Amino acid sequence: MKFIDGVKLVRVAGCDFLVAGKAAAGRVPDVVGLSAGSARLAEALLRLADDKAAAAETGTEDEAGEFFEKLRGLGYLTEEVL
């Protein structure tokens, strides 16, 4: 599992967010705003939960690496994916 259980990608009024649902509440930030590139990566991560390479294809490798690091720093990503 790459994202902590209960984390959802939500689009509201054209803005993308990673939102911690009840299952993840208190363990990660409630909400993180995503840039357009990050949102694409997050979407790919959620859709292709076991395939890092496929997620990385959505952006450049550098972007993906930076994004994964950011998520890891926030506690959204488990170690196994990195």
Added chain:
Amino acid sequence: MTAGEKLLIAALSDHLRGVPKTESGEAEIEEALEISRGHGLAGIAFAQLGGGNGPDRERKKLSAIGTCAVGYVRRRENYEELKNAFEENGLWFVPVKGILIAEEYPEPALRVMGDTDIIVGKNERKAVENLLKTLGYRETSRTGDTGSFENATGSLDVRAGDPAETGITVPEDASAGEILPDRTEHFVYLIAHLANHIKETGCGIRQFFDIAVMTNSGGIDGEKALELLRKKGLEDFAGNALCLVEKWFGTKAPFEIAKCDDEVISALEGETLKSGVFGRKNEKNELLFSARNATDGAGPVRLFFRRLFPPYRQMKMFGYCGWLNGRPWLLPAAWIVRIFRCVFTRTPGESWKTATEPFTRRTEIEERASYLKRLGIPVDREFF
């Protein structure tokens, strides 16, 4: 109306019509955003107007919308959990107000809400309360037939009532789980709820916007709505409220309104804009009991005695008199409890001040009663 208020109304109207961005001048944008916070409309305002004039406007916008996103995800999760639990336990419930209306908003997540409101059968009340306990809810207060519950992630208002009281019809063979209300009955329920809010505390822009959203979506049987409103004595009030909704948001009422009284609409508009999300004015319900009675021509002496010994319909709404509901013969006992409460929780000066209000605040009481009467709100009736 101030420039900021005008801009906020324009932003809401644009949002409803799918206009992605509302044009505004720098001067009024901050005021509009500030007002939107007080009315629980910050998400829509920030989405339509951006984050204001400051260098951190993008962050402010994301923060306002992100807060709505979290609230939405959590309340939908709570709601799904509730639905499943009711289904599994063979109980039904009817969702009303925000949890349903939000889904009709152009962006459901932007419709901020506090409590989820549901109606359950009067006979199932105990079973529902037991079920809620197993879901980690605890009762926080009770007013008449409505209990408020909360758990770690959400709060719930549960109304136990039969269709004759709530105006929401439930099929006799109702299956377990969620039962969506008839659209027209729900519309009337919203109008009655709005009237109740105005009567009790005041109301904010969002409650009118909810009605605009619902009428904009269509599917309301105008004739049936009018008939139901007539039965509740709310036909004139509905006309006034829908005139204001049309004035602000351009949405048409589902039935023909006899006459829009500009003076009344203007008074309602003024109070609503200044009231905040659920009303700030008259927040402590100070004049309600007197205003209820003042409209039937009662003088100060009669009002004074009604203050000392309120009628059953008022007493049963007091949180500490939940046991009175459905047992009017216990009214004298409730009066005794009330007197003891006054003796032990209030100073003699406070009690005397409250009891003598019909004399000392007569002008205010009459003004409030006259305002409610002009709006078409019968102050001595329950609407649901």
